[in-house]
Amino acid sequence: MFLIIRDPSSQMDLPLPGLIFVFLAAFFYSIYAFSLGTDLLREVDDTAIVGYILIIPTIANLIRCLVSGQPLLPADGIQLGFVLILAVFCTFLGQLLYCKAVKSIGSANAAIINTLEPVIAYGAGMVFLGELLPWNAWNGGGLILASVILLNASKSVRG
Numbered sequence: 001m002f003l004i005i006r007d008p009s010s011q012m013d014l015p016l017p018g019l020i021f022v023f024l025a026a027f028f029y030s031i032y033a034f035s036l037g038t039d040l041l042r043e044v045d046d047t048a049i050v051g052y053i054l055i056i057p058t059i060a061n062l063i064r065c066l067v068s069g070q071p072l073l074p075a076d077g078i079q080l081g082f083v084l085i086l087a088v089f090c091t092f093l094g095q096l097l098y099c100k101a102v103k104s105i106g107s108a109n110a111a112i113i114n115t116l117e118p119v120i121a122y123g124a125g126m127v128f129l130g131e132l133l134p135w136n137a138w139n140g141g142g143l144i145l146a147s148v149i150l151l152n153a154s155k156s157v158r159g
Helices: 016-036 046-068 077-105 107-114 117-129 135-158
Strands: none
Touching (some): 016 077, 046 077, 077 107, 107 135, 117 135
16 A cells, blocks of 8 residues: 555655554455355345445445535536436445355455456546556556466466
8 A cells, every 4th residue: 555655756644544544444345355255145135235335334424424514415416417327336336246246256356356446447547537647556556466466376376
């Protein structure tokens, strides 16, 4: 994480609460990923699992909007359309497909494949939005690709 976000040319400091939050998020994500592969959750419908999972960020966003004074609902129809697209395709459908992947190929394999998400997002930003990436993003993407290749190569060697 440090190699991806640290830019020596800037005076940006990495705040300790932010780092702690990132590591806690990674810890809870690993619990989430591996618990999806348990026998108990294999029997539960994927749509129900996603519904329960999305309750937590919904409540957190509600509290954030109430505390910060930011609007809870979109201001107009165009914003509502974008919110619905993000909610359905990026959030709900992404979580649903991830749940199905874990049940289909196992949590370890799904987690390995899921690490490609930032690389794909960077690539889409370059292709569709013309974004230019700094060197640390290229290094981070290279590390992610190398780790996925090494993990899959070690699995094929083992059997």
